[in-house]
Amino acid sequence: MLKILKYSFYDLMRSRWSYVYFAFYLLLSVVLLFLNSDLSKAVITLMNVIIVLVPLIGTIFGVMYYYNSKEFTELLLAQPLKRSSIFLGQYLGVALSLSMSLVLGLGLPFIFYGLFRSNAIWDFSLLIITGTFLTFIFTALAFNIALSNENKIKGFGFAILVWLFLAIIYDGLFLMSLIIFEDYPLDKLSLIGTMLNPIDLSRTLILLKLDISALLGYTGAVFKQFFGTNFGLIVSFIMLVLWVIFPVYRIVYKSKRKDF
Amino acid sequence: MKRFLQHSILLIIILTSHLSLCQVVEVCNNCKISSLKDAISKARDFDTIVVKKGTYKEHSIIVDKPLTIIGENHPVIDGELKGEIITIVSDYVIVDGLHIINVGTSYTEDYAAIRVKRTKHFEIKNLILEKLFFGIYLEKAEDGKVYNNKVIGQAVEEHNSGNAIQLWYSKKIDIQNNNVQHVRDGIYLEFSDDCLIKNNVSANNLRYGLHFMFSNNDIYEDNEFTNNGAGVAVMFSKKIKMLNNVFKENWGTASYGMLLKEINDAEIKGNTFEKNTIGINIEGSNRINYMNNNFINNGWAIKVRGACYSNKFIGNNFLYNSFDISYNSNINDNTFDKNYWSNYTGYDLDKNGIGDVPYRPVKLFSYIVNRTPETIILLRSLFIDIIDFSEKVSPVFTPDNLMDNHPLIKKITW
Numbered sequence: 029m030l031k032i033l034k035y036s037f038y039d040l041m042r043s044r045w046s047y048v049y050f051a052f053y054l055l056l057s058v059v060l061l062f063l064n065s066d067l068s069k070a071v072i073t074l075m076n077v078i079i080v081l082v083p084l085i086g087t088i089f090g091v092m093y094y095y096n097s098k099e100f101t102e103l104l105l106a107q108p109l110k111r112s113s114i115f116l117g118q119y120l121g122v123a124l125s126l127s128m129s130l131v132l133g134l135g136l137p138f139i140f141y142g143l144f145r146s147n148a149i150w151d152f153s154l155l156i157i158t159g160t161f162l163t164f165i166f167t168a169l170a171f172n173i174a175l176s177n178e179n180k181i182k183g184f185g186f187a188i189l190v191w192l193f194l195a196i197i198y199d200g201l202f203l204m205s206l207i208i209f210e211d212y213p214l215d216k217l218s219l220i221g222t223m224l225n226p227i228d229l230s231r232t233l234i235l236l237k238l239d240i241s242a243l244l245g246y247t248g249a250v251f252k253q254f255f256g257t258n259f260g261l262i263v264s265f266i267m268l269v270l271w272v273i274f275p276v277y278r279i280v281y282k283s284k285r286k287d288f
Numbered sequence: 289m290k291r292f293l294q295h296s297i298l299l300i301i302i303l304t305s306h307l308s309l310c311q312v313v314e315v316c317n318n319c320k321i322s323s324l325k326d327a328i329s330k331a332r333d334f335d336t337i338v339v340k341k342g343t344y345k346e347h348s349i350i351v352d353k354p355l356t357i358i359g360e361n362h363p364v365i366d367g368e369l370k371g372e373i374i375t376i377v378s379d380y381v382i383v384d385g386l387h388i389i390n391v392g393t394s395y396t397e398d399y400a401a402i403r404v405k406r407t408k409h410f411e412i413k414n415l416i417l418e419k420l421f422f423g424i425y426l427e428k429a430e431d432g433k434v435y436n437n438k439v440i441g442q443a444v445e446e447h448n449s450g451n452a453i454q455l456w457y458s459k460k461i462d463i464q465n466n467n468v469q470h471v472r473d474g475i476y477l478e479f480s481d482d483c484l485i486k487n488n489v490s491a492n493n494l495r496y497g498l499h500f501m502f503s504n505n506d507i508y509e510d511n512e513f514t515n516n517g518a519g520v521a522v523m524f525s526k527k528i529k530m531l532n533n534v535f536k537e538n539w540g541t542a543s544y545g546m547l548l549k550e551i552n553d554a555e556i557k558g559n560t561f562e563k564n565t566i567g568i569n570i571e572g573s574n575r576i577n578y579m580n581n582n583f584i585n586n587g588w589a590i591k592v593r594g595a596c597y598s599n600k601f602i603g604n605n606f607l608y609n610s611f612d613i614s615y616n617s618n619i620n621d622n623t624f625d626k627n628y629w630s631n632y633t634g635y636d637l638d639k640n641g642i643g644d645v646p647y648r649p650v651k652l653f654s655y656i657v658n659r660t661p662e663t664i665i666l667l668r669s670l671f672i673d674i675i676d677f678s679e680k681v682s683p684v685f686t687p688d689n690l691m692d693n694h695p696l697i698k699k700i701t702w
Binding site: 075076079080195196197199200202203206207210214215217218222228231232235251 | 656659660662663665666667668669670671672674
């Protein structure tokens with residue numbers, strides 16, 4: 029598995045796309061810091077970008093990589109290798125290279141701007157951690173979709189739909205349900221609602237770390253009580269880990285039964 | 289000529305005899321007179337009592353004649369938590385430079401470090417008050433001055449703590465350069481008219497930095513209100529002028545810079561609201577002019593709760609607030625004009641400094657949040673940005689006449 033991981037990782041490292049992705053984040057954070065040298069403000073703006081873009085790029089890139097390297101995969105399948113190690117290796121290769129672009133692209137400019145001396149470091153590391161989680165989650169989802177769909181167009185369509193659902197439509201449904209059930213106590217419901225969607229979960233985690241939390245009023249107090257404590261933080265990270273484990277498990281499961 | 293000379297000699301004699309009447313009474317720990325109470329009983333009208341440095345364990349001191357009481361190097365008057373410390377019941381009393389500590393706490397009586405009762409022309413200045421229940425309590429007083437005092441309480445809970453400076457049915461009081469901290473209300477005015485509150489610092493108080501109740505025609509200017517439960521609460525009052533104050537960091541789930549409730553005909557000008565959860569919370573307030581204020585980094589710059597008519601918001605800066613204006617109805621009778629909004633995205637083709645497209649300060653999301661507060665957790669979600677945008681293009685839920693027709697392109701400086 030490690031060999032395949034290494035192979036896909038190096039393959040991606042050589043490819044143009046990871047450089048573009050890296051360069052994009054580098055440019056983004058440099059421009060942000062150039063326009064506004066307040067680190068904690070830059071973290072908020074970055075959060076807006078990361079919450080939307082990281083999942084999108086993770087899904088699209090994952091699907092694209094799978095379809096592109098299909099012939100090579102088939103060649104590998106002819107060798108005496110475990111199927112799970114082939115696919116897991118590929119998956120980890122993609123996810124790792126994407127996260128590396130993200131971490132380096134965002135990290136370098138911030139370090140040059142004196143991140144270690146500022147107290148925004150915790151917020152920033154939280155941002156990086158959730159960004160990495162999102163990459164892993166959405167790449168895994170992408171591999172799942174690609175494995176289940178032979179048809180490329182269908183696969184891409186599904187991938188975009190999944191992103192659209194989790195990034196936008198979910199919030200819409202969530203909002204609707206909150207408004208419909210406004211006569212009932214909603215804090216539990218809203219807590220569960222955010223926990224179930226990795227994008228919402230990461231957004232709330234970061235927002236509560238930044239001091240927008242007082243804005244949230246009563247609901248905020250409930251949330252702060254939950255996410256602000258170590259228990260809440262651990263639970264939300266477990267939630268994110270689960271979001272990684274289930275799709276990965278399904279990759280293994282599906283790849284074993286798939287007829288190539 | 290002779291007559292004039294006689295007269296003037298007479299006058300001089302009278303004056304000097306009067307001057308000799310105004311004695312200085314000294315109080316110190318080792319003197320003949322070693323307590324303030326003793327000194328007051330021995331002093332005659334218009335005498336000066338000088339209290340030397342030291343600690344005086346006294347309470348229930350009643351100043352019943354026009355005296356000037358001056359503390360040298362802040363002598364300590366220790367009330368030993370037994371009740372009220374100084375009560376002024378005579379006109380023309382000056383209290384200067386004392387350090388008063390340990391006022392008794394009571395649930396039935398409002399014990400104060402200094403209470404002024406039904407008198408005129410008093411001056412209370414340069415005092416330091418600590419470990420107190422109420423600080424300076426003016427009761428039906430008139431024409432007084434409260435200058436340069438420092439009041440540091442240790443309030444923990446609202447129900448068993450008092451206010452630093454409290455006015456009750458008082459008129460024409462001048463409150464300047466005081467520093468009040470860690471009490472319930474920094475300055476509290478109840479039924480008090482024509483007062484001037486200037487250059488005070490009110491910080492870290494449990495409830496309000498400054499609190500008006502049924503008080504009219506007052507002015508407060510150049511004050512700073514920082515990190516209070518809520519900055520200033522102005523309730524049931526008319527014709528109050530609020531000028532050049534700073535409201536900062538009143539941040540918490542139920543905090544605001546300023547609360548206006550049932551306020552009419554007021555003027556709010558040149559104030560700065562920075563980093564408050566809610567800049568101004570307005571309820572049932574009419575005909576108020578908001579001019580040249582800065583709203584910076586607040587959660588909500590202005591939250592309009594309802595029954596607010598004919599208010600004018602002109603020439604204010606709204607900078608980087610999460611929500612600029614929040615409304616809970618879609619009827620609007622207030623005017624917004626010529627403000628600068630940092631969220632404005634319009635253009636200015638004719639370069640006259642005024643945006644060509646009107647600005648709508650109320651976002652759909654703020655309307656939704658007003659209806660269902662729990663939805664605030666969707667703040668900064670992409671979906672919310674999308675619905676805000678569509679509402680901006682064609683308003684359905686937010687008041688469609690609520691807009692700034694002349695939004696400025698550049699931040700206003702004065």
